[in-house]
Amino acid sequence: MMASGAGGGAAGEGEWLMVAQLRATVQAQDPRAKEVDNLTLRRFLRARDHNVDKAAAMFLKFLQWRREAVPEGFVPEEKVRRELPQDKVCMGGVDRTGRPILVAFPARHFSANRDLTEFKSYVVYFFDTICASIPRGQEKFLLLVDFKSWGYSNCDIRAYLAAIEIMQNYYPERLGKALMINVPYLFMKAWKMLYPFIDNNTRAKFVFVNNKSLHETLRREIDETQLPEFLGGKTPLISLKDCARQPQSV
Known part of the structure; x- marks a missing residue:
C-alpha cells in the first residue's frame, strides 16, 4: 500500500505528526493496523477533526467491521x-x-x-x-x-x-x-x-x-x-x- 503523502489535499508537518500518533495508538491495540497506509489513517483523522483518540476509536471499529463484513478482503x-x-x-x-x-x-x-x-x-x-x-x-x-x-x-x-x-x-x-x-x-x-x-x-x-x-x-x-x-x-x-x-x- 502507498505510504507517502501524495493526494487528498496538502498536509503540514503537524498533521503528519498526528498521523504518526494515530498509528502508534491503533497498532498498539490491533497489529493489523500496520498493513494500512498513512493516507488511510489521515482520512480517519480528518473525519474526526484531528482528534487522535476519536480517530483511533473510529479506525479500530473499522478494522473490526472489515474483518466481519468482508472476511475475504473483497465482496465476491x-x-x-x-x-x-x-x-x-x-x-x-x-x-x-x-x-x-x-x-x-x-x-x-x-x-x-x-x-x-x-x-x-x-x-x-x-x-x-x-x-x-x-x-x-x-x-x-x-x-x-x-x-x-x-x-x-x-x-x-x-x-x-x-x-x-x-x-x-x-x-x-x-x-x-x-x-x-x-x-x-x-x-x-x-x-x-x-x-x-x-x-x-x-x-x-x-x-x-x-x-x-x-x-x-x-x-x-x-x-x-x-x-x-x-x-x-x-x-x-x-x-x-x-x-x-x-x-x-x-
Missing part, C-alpha cells in the same frame, strides 16, 4: 448476485478535478424486493470498486445521483440509512461531492428523515441541483468528454460487474 460477486445485475450504480468518467464518477439510479431500487444483508454487501462492493479506481494524486470520488422516475416503490429509508452509515463510518473522506439531480418533491420528505443521521461534514457535500441549472452545473463540474452519455456527454456508463476490481480496504 455471488454475495451480490441479485443486486449487481440491476445496475443501480455504475461507473462514469472523471470530473474536472480528476475524481472518478460514481452514478446511482435510485429508481432501479425497489424496497419490496431487496434483502438488507445483501444490499449492505452491495454497498461495500460499489464503494470498494470506486475507491480502487481513484488514481494516484486523488483520494475522493464524485457521486452523481439521478432520481428520474423515482417514486414510492423506490423509497427505502432503512437501505439509505445503511448506505450512509457504511460511507461515513468505514469510507471516511472518500466522498468529494454528491450531485443530486432530477430530485422529485416526494424525495425531500425522505431526506428530512435521513438528514439527522448525516454528519455535518458529509451534509455539506450534498448538492441538490435545480433542473433549470442542471446543464450549467454538470458542465461546471464535468467536461463534456467525461459527462455520461445519458446526460448529453460522451462517456458511456460502465456496469460495476464489468469493472476490474482489486481488494480495497477503504
Whole structure:
C-alpha cells in the first residue's frame, strides 16, 4: 500500500505528526493496523477533526467491521448476485478535478424486493470498486445521483440509512461531492428523515441541483468528454460487474 503523502489535499508537518500518533495508538491495540497506509489513517483523522483518540476509536471499529463484513478482503460477486445485475450504480468518467464518477439510479431500487444483508454487501462492493479506481494524486470520488422516475416503490429509508452509515463510518473522506439531480418533491420528505443521521461534514457535500441549472452545473463540474452519455456527454456508463476490481480496504 502507498505510504507517502501524495493526494487528498496538502498536509503540514503537524498533521503528519498526528498521523504518526494515530498509528502508534491503533497498532498498539490491533497489529493489523500496520498493513494500512498513512493516507488511510489521515482520512480517519480528518473525519474526526484531528482528534487522535476519536480517530483511533473510529479506525479500530473499522478494522473490526472489515474483518466481519468482508472476511475475504473483497465482496465476491455471488454475495451480490441479485443486486449487481440491476445496475443501480455504475461507473462514469472523471470530473474536472480528476475524481472518478460514481452514478446511482435510485429508481432501479425497489424496497419490496431487496434483502438488507445483501444490499449492505452491495454497498461495500460499489464503494470498494470506486475507491480502487481513484488514481494516484486523488483520494475522493464524485457521486452523481439521478432520481428520474423515482417514486414510492423506490423509497427505502432503512437501505439509505445503511448506505450512509457504511460511507461515513468505514469510507471516511472518500466522498468529494454528491450531485443530486432530477430530485422529485416526494424525495425531500425522505431526506428530512435521513438528514439527522448525516454528519455535518458529509451534509455539506450534498448538492441538490435545480433542473433549470442542471446543464450549467454538470458542465461546471464535468467536461463534456467525461459527462455520461445519458446526460448529453460522451462517456458511456460502465456496469460495476464489468469493472476490474482489486481488494480495497477503504
